[in-house]
Amino acid sequence: MPKLAMAMNEGTVSEWLVKHGEKVEEGQPLAAIETEKVAYDVEAPTSGYLCILLEVGEAVPCDQLIAYFCESAEEVVEMAAAARLEDNSGTETATADSVTTTPTVAGTEMSVSVALDRTTGQRIIASPLAKKIARDNNLDLLLVDGTGPSGRIVKRDIVAALERGLQHSSASNAMTIGGNRELARIPITGIRKTIGERMVKSLHTAAQLSSGWESDITDMLAARQKFVARAEQLGTKVSVNAFIIKAIVYAIHQVPMANACEEGSDIVVYENINMGIAISMPGATDYDSGLMVAVLRNVEHMGLVEIDQKMKALINRVRNGEGSADDMSGSTITLSSTAGIAPPGMTTTPILNLPNAALVGPSTPIEKPVVHNGEIVARTMMPVSFTFDHRLMDGAPAARFMAALHEALENPELMLA
Template identity: 30%
Template sequence: MATEVTVPTLGESITEATLGQWLKKPGEAVKADEPIASLETDKVAVEVPSPVAGVMGEQLVAEGDTVAVGAVIARVESGSGAAAAPAAAAAAPAAPSVSEPPASTPVNPAGAGENIELRDEDAAAGPLTLSPSVRRLVLEFGLDPSKIKGSGKDGRLTKDDVLAAAKNAPAASAPAAQSAAPAPSSQSAAPAASAGGGVERREERVRMTRLRQTVARRLKEAQNTAAMLTTFNDVDMTAVMEARSRYKDLFEKKHSIRLGFMGFFVKAAALAARDVPAVNASIEGDEIVYRDYLDVSVAVSAPNGLVVPVIRNAHAMGFAEIEKTIADFGKRAKEGTLTMADMTGGTFTISNGGVFGSLLSTPIINPPQSAVLGMHRIEERPVVRNGQIVARPMMYLALSYDHRLIDGREAVTFLVRMKEALEDPTRLLIDL
């Protein structure tokens, strides 16, 4: 007896998704509520659980297909994995298969599309299921995915895992990446070309994820709709760094969380938004909506791309609450467990490009918000203090804003208020 697996409700106004990845193969045993597939919506990846315990049966849609809410995507058969494996093998022609390479040929990581097969000695562990972005990195660095410990949900590999492995073994990975000759995969690859002095050159076409398509569309809409402008200022981070150094141990001991930079910036943004409310406002039709609260969207790097979960009522939070919320978002982003509710309703965005080494940038507004603050790396630079040239840890701040709503004077004032609060953090405590 088979039980149908349907696409669950994905959130308000979302009627379809893309099947990003099958997490179980036909013939494999599944438990009740165990994830068997991953769906990509406009904002997040949603896992589809098995409604019953049994054996993964027929998969009715392929990875990359668009599916509607309520559509049947697979069937779960009754029984155990061992008993149902022969039946699944007999039905294998219904699903695409990958032929095994000869015993004398090393297994090519790209040969099985997104499912990278292990070598004979690792066969007992079964195949690794990798996302397209992780698979590309594995191929690029010439790494063996079976030797990398995954930090994602259920031990899956993330991009950070692969990058860390590549960093720890640079000498070994570079030659392997050059010598690797990927076989045709589920994505289309251009044939080798000899025009470049006899060196084989390949191209790979990978379908854009639904998340990446949505990001591309929304950012272009922002450029087409808003009258965007960016203004800059720099901040001497000496006082913030001294405060962190002085209190970090006590803070972590009391709150069980590290004291980071983001807490200072969120509190400073709340203080500045109170004095310049237009930065936290938005345009709706021919009206301007002003708010007495601040919901900060914080850009977080995830395996499938950049996501922006929202810190609700950030204006009323303390440093510990802000840091705990951000840490939780980062953990859940890597696990792919952020929900639609986590990423809707922000009124102002803070993006920290400094963690990747960015010195200066012009961030793009996230509609319907009217402004976004860009943080950058801290770098010692010569500045004049009391008539003397001294070295100070400086950071550039960038505020991109919708000039239809926010005037230049207001944008500059907002950054000046932030600069004052960060260079004298006592202002954050006594509300100046």
């Protein structure tokens, strides 16, 4: 299993692009590998006949053997037989609940999983990947019609069933202790497990402190409208987040300590600014949604239009499952916006994205009466949160950063500095 990114600990083969026993050439696409965040197509490092050892849908640690390259088709058969003997050398026995066929030579399916429903005893034929996706989404395979060979349930059948919302139909009638009816049962696996582990690690590791305030963004919104009016000419409808990123860049130039990460026993303060952007990953329902942090690199060299264009392209890549390892690692500070989602005027206390020392969390603006130039007038006020790691950053520089960010948000001309 190749290690495709520094943060990658394990991977899953979501699809073998070459059949077991088939001849492959060096550089030929070999397998689709999925991590907690992204998917990659891995190329064959050499030429030969492929002997597959890992089933689709099975997660294994990085550097674990998943396939051999053999010199002949006959050697593939010998290697597969040896692998089966090694697997069966212990005391494991087959169960009535799940039986999986062994790999065969090119021209046949790599694996087929046959399950028995515990209640009805009905045979269910499904690919390992289909079973994994169904299990992760609490989907009863009896509710799914297979479109594969001999009625086999494959990935596309599970995806179609999930889009129809079938995964919760059986859970809605389930009874639990105390007489409560379950609406859904969500396995803490995959991306949900990763999110939970990283949130807990962040809270248990960093000395986190969150502060909040309101910035008057009336002038910033007026400046944005000038860009919006020229959206066709500029090639993008410049977003509020692009302005916020420019304001963060201005504040970092005043207080570089906010653009830092913990690295071993050192605090590394960076000259370049790689903006981590928290991206919600919408699912069919809230039950299968997620959260990822993608990275927009070297934003200190970009203007508003370039930031907006590259940020939107980055978000689209990540949501479409096309993000690269570079897209998902290397942030030096994080932007996590709940604007448009949270109630107007609500201040949040976001959790740090380790190893970053700081995170900026703007929320939904609100129109309210304020004193402006000696008069009470209606202005647009945006709640802003700032979470920082007190191990890496003292209170004084943190306060100066917040003041500089507030100043830039209220005076958008400073973003040109």
